[in-house]
Amino acid sequence: MSYTSSKIIELGSTAFRQPFASSHCRFIHGYHLMAKVTFACNELDENNWVFDFGGLKKLEQIYKSQFDHALVVASDDPGIELFKELAAIGIVQLKIMKDGVGIEQFSKWCFDAANRFVNDVTSGRVWAKNVTVYEHAKNFASYSQ
Numbered sequence: 001m002s003y004t005s006s007k008i009i010e011l012g013s014t015a016f017r018q019p020f021a022s023s024h025c026r027f028i029h030g031y032h033l034m035a036k037v038t039f040a041c042n043e044l045d046e047n048n049w050v051f052d053f054g055g056l057k058k059l060e061q062i063y064k065s066q067f068d069h070a071l072v073v074a075s076d077d078p079g080i081e082l083f084k085e086l087a088a089i090g091i092v093q094l095k096i097m098k099d100g101v102g103i104e105q106f107s108k109w110c111f112d113a114a115n116r117f118v119n120d121v122t123s124g125r126v127w128a129k130n131v132t133v134y135e136h137a138k139n140f141a142s143y144s145q
Contacts, residue, residue, distance in 0.1 A: 004129055005050040006038040009060050011110070011133070012068025016101045019077045031135040033067055033103075035110045039118055040129040051118060051126050059117045063110060066095055074100045107133040107143040115145075 015030035037059075039051045066072070071092040073083050080096070087094035099105055108131075115128035132142040 002040045002042050002129075003044055003050050004038050004040045005053075006036055007053050007056060009035050009037060009056070009063055010068075011035055011063050011066075011106070012070075014067040014070055014072055016072045017077075018102060019074065019079065028071070033106065034134045035063065035107070036130075036132045036134070037110065037114050037128060038130040039114075039126050041122075041126045043125065045125075051122065055121060059114060062113050062117065066109065066113075067106070069093055070095045072097060072101050072106075074098075076100075103133045103135055103139065103141040104143070107131045107141050111143040111145065 011033035013030060013032050015028050017028045018025040020026070041050050044050065045052070071083065071086075072095045073080060075096050075098045077083065083092065083094055086092045097105060097109065099108070110133060111128050111131040114131060118126045118128060128145075130142055130144040132140050134140040
């Protein structure tokens with residue numbers, strides 16, 4: 001049996017596209033992304049907490065550096081060279097994801113970052129259980145392990 005606690009963290013305003021979609025999602029579009037991160041442990045800390053949320057500032061910075069005011073594209077995007085040129089002249093803050101883009105991939109990326117972070121900070125006492133990334137109230141995707 002394990003305990004869980006969750007924190008909602010702003011990822012920021014992010015633009016991306018699904019280049020191979022047949023819908024309008026193939027165009028660059030954006031959302032103000034949010035992530036709900038659920039942490040778990042078998043034993044609570046001295047405060048009876050899974051994790052002190054005040055200790056998440058660095059994780060929040062990691063998330064913001066990847067997503068806030070960024071154009072996030074897949075490494076196999078046919079427009080990658082143009083996006084790199086735009087980044088080189090300061091038009092976009094480009095982030096390239098090798099496994100693709102979309103809230104499903106964003107939730108996995110955030111999960112992996114949260115799991116590494118909390119594992120390091122707690123010497124393995126706490127782990128990430130689930131991350132859900134929201135485009136808005138009606139669209140969200142989760143990654144769990």
